[in-house]
Amino acid sequence: MLLSLFVVNKAGGLIYQQNFSDTAAKLSSNDYLRLASTFHSIQAISRQLSPAHSRFGFGIERIETDTFVLQAFQSQTGVKFVATASPETKNLKNFLRRVYDLYADYVLKNPFYELDMPIRCELWEVMLQLAVEEHQRSNS
Template sequence: MAAIYSLYIINKSGGLIFYKDYGSAGRMDTNDSLRVASLWHSMHAISQQLSPVAGCSGIELLEADTFDLHCFQSLTGTKFFVVCEPGTQHMEALLKVIYELYTDYVLKNPFYEMEMPIRCELFDINLSLTVQNERVALLGR
């Protein structure tokens, strides 16, 4: 049983820079994940235009029939979103932790080029640890 199905990170122009699958049926291929990521980027922008009140910063939670999608946008426009089981709690906190990992292990990596796909070993290791811990915590709750 997987509480978290997948994680995406997209840069400020809608390009997918990181995608990790944690056991969803029918894993998406590279092309599909790129398409889905840029589609999410546009939907996020359109939802801001349709707001009835000023000051909207885009979709935070999308509740579908079989999954929940939690999205966090950093101040620089990088979007982190996680696909999880319906009703999973504490996903906002997890996204903030992932953002922290991103700033620590990706942005502070001197070999990382901004807006390019993330290939940092330390980020991968720490991310798996975090998600693993999150799963253990979810089972315990």
């Protein structure tokens, strides 16, 4: 089950956050901003810690804990898509790919959207909701 989605720009600023479940941790918007930039810096350091040579060097892709998993996907331009979900959730990687498609189609192609600014696009909200419902269905 999906819990929440974060979109983080290349500077580490949170540009979109949405909870998909009532069980997701409820935090203030300041906390979400802080978590997003914390994740951005953790990813940067985790790249440096690598004991082996990395071809792409995206840093952390997946975090597993006892109560949830976190999956991250970074686009070539440095935008990070981060989803949290309950531990048994499958196909998170595909879901993030799908979200990236939607981002490219409904956010970047929106002439009123300014790069690296918070996302406020109606169509993106609608399509994202559909993608989430589809993912929840495929997992249940």
